[in-house]
Amino acid sequence: MSRREKNLWIFGGILIVIYALFPIAWIVSLSLKAPSDLSNQQFLPTQVSWENYELILTGGASDLFLPALRNSFGIVLIATAIACFLAMFAAYAIARLDFPGKKLILSTALAVAIFPVISIVTPLFNLWRQIGLYDTWPGLIIPYLSLTLPISIWTLSAFFREIPWEMEQAAQVDGATTWQAFRKVIVPLAAPGVFTTAIIAFFIAWNDFVYGISLTSTNAARPVPAALGLFSGASQFESPTGGISAAAVVVTIPVIILVLLFQRRIVAGLTNGAVKG
Amino acid sequence: MSTTTLPPAGEKTSPKSAPKRAISDRARAERKLGWMLAGPAFAVMLLVTAYPILQAFYESLFDFRLTDPENRSFTWFSNYYVVLTDRIWWISLGVTLFITVVTVAVELVLGFGLALVMVKALSSIRPIIRAAILIPYAVITVVSAFAWQFAFSLTSGFVNTWFGWVPGIGADTDWFGGQWSALFVVCLAEIWKTTPFISLLLLAGLAQVPEVLQEAARVDGATWWQRLTKVTIPNMKAAIMVALLFRSLDAFRVFDSIFVMTGGANNTETVSFLAYRQTISRLEIGLGSAVSVLLFLCVVIICAIFIKGFKVDLSSTTGDK
Numbered sequence: 001m002s003r004r005e006k007n008l009w010i011f012g013g014i015l016i017v018i019y020a021l022f023p024i025a026w027i028v029s030l031s032l033k034a035p036s037d038l039s040n041q042q043f044l045p046t047q048v049s050w051e052n053y054e055l056i057l058t059g060g061a062s063d064l065f066l067p068a069l070r071n072s073f074g075i076v077l078i079a080t081a082i083a084c085f086l087a088m089f090a091a092y093a094i095a096r097l098d099f100p101g102k103k104l105i106l107s108t109a110l111a112v113a114i115f116p117v118i119s120i121v122t123p124l125f126n127l128w129r130q131i132g133l134y135d136t137w138p139g140l141i142i143p144y145l146s147l148t149l150p151i152s153i154w155t156l157s158a159f160f161r162e163i164p165w166e167m168e169q170a171a172q173v174d175g176a177t178t179w180q181a182f183r184k185v186i187v188p189l190a191a192p193g194v195f196t197t198a199i200i201a202f203f204i205a206w207n208d209f210v211y212g213i214s215l216t217s218t219n220a221a222r223p224v225p226a227a228l229g230l231f232s233g234a235s236q237f238e239s240p241t242g243g244i245s246a247a248a249v250v251v252t253i254p255v256i257i258l259v260l261l262f263q264r265r266i267v268a269g270l271t272n273g274a275v276k277g
Numbered sequence: 278m279s280t281t282t283l284p285p286a287g288e289k290t291s292p293k294s295a296p297k298r299a300i301s302d303r304a305r306a307e308r309k310l311g312w313m314l315a316g317p318a319f320a321v322m323l324l325v326t327a328y329p330i331l332q333a334f335y336e337s338l339f340d341f342r343l344t345d346p347e348n349r350s351f352t353w354f355s356n357y358y359v360v361l362t363d364r365i366w367w368i369s370l371g372v373t374l375f376i377t378v379v380t381v382a383v384e385l386v387l388g389f390g391l392a393l394v395m396v397k398a399l400s401s402i403r404p405i406i407r408a409a410i411l412i413p414y415a416v417i418t419v420v421s422a423f424a425w426q427f428a429f430s431l432t433s434g435f436v437n438t439w440f441g442w443v444p445g446i447g448a449d450t451d452w453f454g455g456q457w458s459a460l461f462v463v464c465l466a467e468i469w470k471t472t473p474f475i476s477l478l479l480l481a482g483l484a485q486v487p488e489v490l491q492e493a494a495r496v497d498g499a500t501w502w503q504r505l506t507k508v509t510i511p512n513m514k515a516a517i518m519v520a521l522l523f524r525s526l527d528a529f530r531v532f533d534s535i536f537v538m539t540g541g542a543n544n545t546e547t548v549s550f551l552a553y554r555q556t557i558s559r560l561e562i563g564l565g566s567a568v569s570v571l572l573f574l575c576v577v578i579i580c581a582i583f584i585k586g587f588k589v590d591l592s593s594t595t596g597d598k
Contacts, residue, residue, distance in 0.1 A: 099311030
């Protein structure tokens with residue numbers, strides 16, 4: 001590769017980084033603007049102010065934002081855990097056992113993954129009201145399974161196919177009990193796959209807005225994206241822009257850290273499940 | 278004695294003539310174990326999708342408003358008639374199709390470019406690019422929608438200041454005041470957020486193009502462009518089609534950006550938003566369910582077009598060897 005060509009690809013790389021980070025930089029910059037500065041029509045704040053963060057963490061908007069943060073973490077973690085738990089057994093069966101219906105299960109997962117979410121919401125809205133699940137944690141955890149379970153089954157089956165299962169027998173030949181062989185050999189091999197699957201499933205449920213906005217009405221279960229959509233300013237005449245930006249930064253930073261730490265695995269998980277199969 | 282085991286529901290029975298030998302006990306045990314392990318996940322998936330869509334279909338046959346439960350009456354398909362003869366439905370369908378076609382087309386080209394850069398990039402900067410590309414994927418759609426809305430907004434935005442030199446853009450350009458300009462911003466936000474996903478799928482497809490073919494073409498004197506269009510792209514057609522199918526269906530249910538950025542004003546309502554507004558805001562359970570069922574049918578039709586029309590081979594992705 002010539003020097004000129006090399007520089008060209010590096011330039012392309014820099015463009016990509018700017019492309020990816022620009023809106024993030026903008027929302028961070030916006031969150032640091034004082035209310036009077038919000039409409040300066042410039043990219044950067046004239047003066048850095050922490051007012052917006054105070055507003056959402058201790059101030060007037062905290063009773064909307066903090067419960068939402070708690071709801072989001074709780075509901076999404078539980079939905080991810082249930083999905084991974086169920087998907088582990090299913091993926092093990094798909095990767096290791098020979099039984100009719102494998103294809104049916106994988107196709108169903110695919111169909112569920114592309115299902116229009118809003119078509120699930122409308123009947124659930126009425127049903128949840130009747131049976132008292134409206135605006136509760138379980139009322140969101142159950143529909144969230146439609147988001148987390150299919151992707152978990154796909155990604156995990158792809159990961160489990162790559163595990164050298166013969167090692168389990170090898171360990172047993174060497175004198176390990178079945179349980180030891182499972183715990184000392186298979187679990188360490190399978191754990192990274194399960195972990196990656198959990199991260200991807202977490203992202204998808206964390207991103208949900210349709211269920212969150214439709215199936216909740218109060219702080220009891222409303223997750224962060226829905227709360228962001230309903231944010232209003234400190235007073236009727238103040239725009240909620242600053243508060244929304246600060247809240248957006250708070251919920252985006254942990255996700256970005258996760259991405260930076262586990263990028264290689266996330267890419268492998270996303271592409272394995274979808275293309276290689 | 279050979280006993281035929283009852284196959285699990287939904288499975289094809291094997292043709293009677295073919296297997297002379299009975300299924301061995303071991304195979305039968307394996308089948309049973311397979312369904313025992315995978316069954317719960319399968320049941321949960323059906324429970325959270327098949328059941329609601331059937332319920333939606335049932336409810337769509339009633340004239341039913343939640344605020345007026347006394348007057349619930351069975352009206353066959355009149356809800357569908359109401360929806361399909363209303364301009365609002367066709368406008369929202371048009372807007373949804375417009376967003377789908379524009380975003381998917383742009384994302385395909387852009388995503389392919391990103392994937393090429395990632396392949397070509399030096400190994401030292403590849404992790405940086407990969408991490409950067411994953412960030413839009415991981416950012417909540419609502420957050421991305423707000424970021425883009427604020428950037429273009431009349432009061433807090435910087436776009437009008439930065440691009441004031443472009444003819445037609447001035448300090449008072451109200452992007453969300455008109456249908457086309459609002460849709461433009463919505464598409465931008467969608468493209469930013471979902472191009473990484475498509476580029477990762479294409480990257481995996483690129484990796485599957487045999488290097489030998491590239492070499493051979495190079496030896497034969499093919500230019501870079503010829504190699505791209507005659508060797509690379511035909512060889513990754515399957516990956517491209519799968520990426521297109523996934524993204525089209527994803528784009529077709531666009532909701533978050535519309536809710537945040539326009540609230541459906543100025544004829545920017547999409548089908549998902551229409552279903553939401555009928556059911557959740559107006560409490561018209563019957564009409565909303567009808568829209569939901571129609572949306573579901575649209576998704577089925579898009580799927581069918583891709584699979585039959587473009588011959589997308591999903592069996593290569595369903596992972597059945």
